[in-house]
Structures are given as C-alpha cells and as structure tokens.
Amino acid sequence: xKALKVFSESLRFLKxxxxxxxxxxxxxxxxxxxxTWVLPVPAIWDPSAKxxxxxxxxxxxxxxxxxxxxxxxxxxxxxxxxxxxxxxxxGFISENxxxxxxxxxxxxxxxxxDCGGGTIDITVHEVLEGGALKELHKVSGNDLGGQxxxxxxxxxxxxxxxxxxxxxxxxxYPSAVQRIMHDFTFLKQTDKDxxxxxxxxxxxxAKQKSGTENFVNSDLGASWDxxxxxxxxxxxxxxxxxxxxxxxxxxxxxxxxxxxxKYILLVGGYAESQILQQxxxxxxxxxxxxxxxxxxxxxxxxxxxxxxxxxKVVVSRISAFTYGFAVWEKFDQSKHNKxxxxxxxxxxxxxxxxxxxxxxxxxxxxxxxxxxxxxxxRADQTEMKMRFYRSVKKNPVYVDEWGAEKVGLCIVxxxxxxxxxxxxxxxxxxxTATGTNLISGEKQTIKMNFMTTDSECVIxxxxxxxxxxxxxxxxxxxxxxxxxxxxx
Numbered sequence: 001x002k003a004l005k006v007f008s009e010s011l012r013f014l015k016x017x018x019x020x021x022x023x024x025x026x027x028x029x030x031x032x033x034x035x036t037w038v039l040p041v042p043a044i045w046d047p048s049a050k051x052x053x054x055x056x057x058x059x060x061x062x063x064x065x066x067x068x069x070x071x072x073x074x075x076x077x078x079x080x081x082x083x084x085x086x087x088x089x090x091g092f093i094s095e096n097x098x099x100x101x102x103x104x105x106x107x108x109x110x111x112x113x114d115c116g117g118g119t120i121d122i123t124v125h126e127v128l129e130g131g132a133l134k135e136l137h138k139v140s141g142n143d144l145g146g147q148x149x150x151x152x153x154x155x156x157x158x159x160x161x162x163x164x165x166x167x168x169x170x171x172x173y174p175s176a177v178q179r180i181m182h183d184f185t186f187l188k189q190t191d192k193d194x195x196x197x198x199x200x201x202x203x204x205x206a207k208q209k210s211g212t213e214n215f216v217n218s219d220l221g222a223s224w225d226x227x228x229x230x231x232x233x234x235x236x237x238x239x240x241x242x243x244x245x246x247x248x249x250x251x252x253x254x255x256x257x258x259x260x261x262k263y264i265l266l267v268g269g270y271a272e273s274q275i276l277q278q279x280x281x282x283x284x285x286x287x288x289x290x291x292x293x294x295x296x297x298x299x300x301x302x303x304x305x306x307x308x309x310x311x312k313v314v315v316s317r318i319s320a321f322t323y324g325f326a327v328w329e330k331f332d333q334s335k336h337n338k339x340x341x342x343x344x345x346x347x348x349x350x351x352x353x354x355x356x357x358x359x360x361x362x363x364x365x366x367x368x369x370x371x372x373x374x375x376x377x378r379a380d381q382t383e384m385k386m387r388f389y390r391s392v393k394k395n396p397v398y399v400d401e402w403g404a405e406k407v408g409l410c411i412v413x414x415x416x417x418x419x420x421x422x423x424x425x426x427x428x429x430x431x432t433a434t435g436t437n438l439i440s441g442e443k444q445t446i447k448m449n450f451m452t453t454d455s456e457c458v459i460x461x462x463x464x465x466x467x468x469x470x471x472x473x474x475x476x477x478x479x480x481x482x483x484x485x486x487x488x
Contacts, residue, residue, distance in 0.1 A: 004056055011039075012060035036070050037062050038308035040300050042119040043075040043139040047407055047431055047450040054430075055451070073429045074307040076300045077114040077123040078314055080267035081133060083303030084112070084293055092291045093277075102263060102291065103127075109136060110263035110288075111254060113247065113280070114300065115270035117146045120243075122250050124259065128315065137254055138318040138361060144246035146188070146270035152239040153184055160222045160229075161202075162209040169202050176201065187236075191274040194236055195228040237275055244279045251284060261288045269297035316365050317427055321390040324356040325372065325410070326399045340398065354389060354396040354404060357424060361394065364427035372422040374435075376414045384412040384420075388448070408450035416440055424448075 015032055023029055039062075041053055050073055057063060063071040084102055102110065106129045114121035124137040158166040170177050176199050187194040206215040216224035221235030255261065264284060266277060271292055281290045293299050307313065328349045331341050336350035343349075357370040374384055389396075391404040399406070410433065412420050418439030424446075425432045433446035 004052065004059065007053070007056035008059035011057050011062060015060055015062050032062055033064070033067065033070070036072060036308055038072045038074055038304045040074050040076045040079050040304045042114075042116065042141070043077050043121045043123055044119060044141045047448075050430055051450045072308050072311060074304050074311075075121075075123070075139070075429055076116070077112040077121045077139070077267070078125075078133075078429075079301075079303030079307050080114055080265065080299040081110075081112045081123065081125050081303065082306045082313055083299045084265050084267065084291070085127075085131065085133075086306070087293055092293050102265070104131065108262055109260050110265060111251065111261055112265045112267065113251070113271070114141075115145060115247075115266060115268040115273075115276065115296075117150075117270065119143055119145050120247055120250070122247075122254070124254060124261070132313055132315045134315055135317045135363075136259055137257060138320040140250050140253070142246045142250065144243040145268075146185075146243075146273075148243040149188055149239050149270075150181060150184065152242070153188075154181075156220070156222075156231075156235070156239065160217045160220050161206050162215055165202070165206050165209050165215075169205055173199070173201055185269075188239075189272050189274060191233065191237070191278065193230060193233050195230040197227065198224075198229050240273070240275050240279070244276065247276075247280070248283055251280075255284070255287060263289050263291055266290065266292040267296045267299040271296040311428075312366060314366060316363055319358050319360060319362045319364055319426060321358075321392060322354075322356055322360040322394060322396060323358045323388070323390050323407075323426065323431075324354050324396075326387040326389060326406075327353045327355040329353050337398075352398045352400050354391065354399045354401075356395070358426045359394050360392065366427045367425070368427035369423040369425045372424065374412050374414070374420045374422060376417060376419075379417055381414050384414050386410045386412070388450075408448060409452045411447045411449065413444050416442070420444075422446060 015037075019030055019032065037057070039053055039057055041050055054068070054071060054073065057071050058065070058068075085104065087102065102108075104127060106127055108127045110125060112121075112123050112125065114123075120141045120143075122140045123135060125133045126136050128134055154166070154170075180196065180199070183196050187196065203215075207213060209215075213226070214224055216222050216229060218224075221232045221238075223230045251264070264280060266280060270276065277290070277292055284290065328342070328351050329336070331348040331350045340350045340352055341348060342351050355372075357372065358364065374386075376384070386409065387399070387406055388408045388410050389399045389404055390407050391401075393401075393403045396404050398404070410422070410424075412422065412435055414420060416437055416439065418437055420435045420437050423434050423436070431448055431450075433448055435444045435446050436442070437444075
C-alpha cells in the first residue's frame, strides 16, 4: 500500500476516535472543523516529511482545503520541553529520592532528548523572561530510537534458535511475533535478567529443526528452561549499545559548543528504559542533572496541546541548513566558474547560483521572514516556478556543489504583470510563503512544494534559449538575477 494511504487512514482513526470520545463525555456532537488539531513530528524531519504529514491529515478529513491553519505542526522535543516546564518536582523520576524540578529562572539552559521508537530528537532550550523558550543549537538526532533495540532483539533470537527457525516463524506467524515484540517493549524498560514465554508453535518448530528439547544456544547469553527463554542482563544491555552510542555522540557535540547546560530531559517511550537512563546519567551526570518525567511517553502529547494553545511560547529557532533559490547572475569571470557560463537573453550569464536567504546556524524569530523579488521575463508571463535548495554549508556558491540539494519548488502567480515580493517564513515549524504584487497590492499564498520530483524542475529548451520565447503559459524554471534581491 502507498505510505500516504497508511498514514492518512491511521490519522483518520485517531480523529474519529477522538471525536467519539469527546462526544461521549460531553453529550454533544462535534465535527473535526470545531477544533484546532496539533500534529507532533520529529524535529529532524525535513520539509517534505512535514508536508507529507499535512497532506495525510487533509486526506484523513482532519482539515480541509481553505482551513489549513486549523492544523498546527509541532516539533516533538519542543512539545516535551513545554510540558516538562509545567511539571512540579514530584513529576520526575528520582533514584536517590531527592526530588528536583526544572529551573524556570531566565537564562536556564537545558537539553531535551526525545527518545522515540524511530528517532532520537535532540533540541537545546534557554528559558527567557516570562517563560518563553529560545532554541540555542540546531536540532540534531538520528534514527537509532527504540526500534533499533527491537531489531537487535530479533536478530538475537535468530542467532540463539536453530538455523532458519526464527525467519520461518516470523513469516508464518506475524501476529505472534508482534505479541513477542509487544512484551519486549516492557522487558527492555528493566535492567535485569528477563524472560518471556516461548510460543508453542515456535518451540515445536525449534525442536523439530534441532532434534532436541534444549534448542537454545546458551553460549550467546540466553537459556531455555522448558517454558521460558531467558536473557541475561549483560546480553540485554548489549542490545542497546548502538543506539546509546549514537545518543552519546550527539550530546557530546552539544556539550562541546560552550553552552551552560544545567539539565538533560529524557522524554518519549524509549526514555522509560532504565538502561538508557543509567547510561545517560553515567556519561553526563557529572556535567548536569538528568531528569525524566513519570509517564515520559505522554510528555510530547501533553506538550503538543500546550503548544496548540500558545505557539508563540517558542520565540526563536536555529536554522539547521542554509536555504535559498537557484538563480542566474550576470557572468563575472573573476568569481564565476567558466563551466557555468551561458550566452543568451542579451548577455552572458552564470547559472546555478545559490541565492542564500537563511544561513545554517542562524537564529530565527518565530515570525522571521526573508524577502525575495520576482520579476516577469515577459509581459505575458503568468507563472514563475523556482527551485528551492538547502545546503549544509554556510556560504554555498552553486546549487549543484557538495552539500547542496534541491528540496522543493516555489510557484508564484505572475498574472497581472509587475513584480511580486515573496515573504518566506523560516522561523516557524514549517516553511511557508506569501506573495504581494507590487502593482496591484494583491496578496497570494505561495505554494511551497517539498514533495516534488526532480522531473518537475527540468529546464525546458525554450528556457535554455533565452527565457523569453514561448507562449504565455510557459513556465520560467530558473531565475535570472540582475541585482541583489531581484529575479526574473
């Protein structure tokens, strides 16, 4: 099945269940349009993934075309941070019985590590006057969440059982495998020897393949007592090694940035693991306090509700990339590669220039925008389509150099002629844009398409031949820049 269908149907179920629950408890009938909906996503997701989730929510009937503002995208570690700020001292797990709450004093800096099933999401916040939050370090993380441990566990089962047994069982009994993995979710929260009941079909298959009653390879940290498969504490801990090393590396990079971190907050379902908590405490407990809320899995959901009520609580964020458009400039042999030279349209041009709008590591207010002027190449031009890029470099020169990649298209309605001023908002949880025609004053919502394919960005032959030929419906795929902020 298409991923979009799977996601939209999952969201549809959650929407309908929420509406039923609210109606049952209030005695009133509600529609999806009666609410603002908040959808948390990993902070390390790129714009295309966020757009994918928005599209899935629209297909699920959570919002409709025209009332998209009723769906708010929030970043999971930000939501968790907001919730943890509200918790009293007894809202956090304490091993030494000394309760501690999150310091609310302005200037307090802390790291939020959102430990989910798929991703580890890390953000750094500073408390400002009035309780607002400022991001201090660009979001970081990896895809080594709790499911990494699950995959190691499955691989381990394949190693301790006779050859091919686990693969055959997984193929023929998927529901039973899911029950085993569900039980493991709770087992991996502990830090001791664990055991789980071996399903009858799995045991029978293993005995048949091995020709013995004792079919578990006990040399690898597991044993069999006729009913349960037992796993030693040391082996259980080893399943976490790859994931914990990934988290440690990300946190060390942050501590090497010269910040004054007072706390690390561990949230998310995976954060309920004692092995994870003890590892982070052992590595960083001498540098700051480690806090984990009770019911850590709910921190994101509860914080998302708070964010929906007040999205302005996060007043600034750090740009994870450098963003800009692909443009053409007047060719200058002193600064442009000769391979980029193009002769046409009344002059010599350098193509594939990266016109920077936002720089990697730049501090952006939640309402911060960047302006960009678009000028039509012809009086009859009706639409302009521009390629949108990002780069890991602070000052990229060309859009096809190392570290740069196309992330989407920006489509501008040029009907009516005249220049259109783009205002692109980078400081929020999503990149959005509006346009204003400088002659008519008419405003438009600019479609920022991050789910586009490369084929939609190919420069056509007419564009190559001067950007001025062709019918009135032809799209200009690439801008020519005459001045610092003006494009045609």
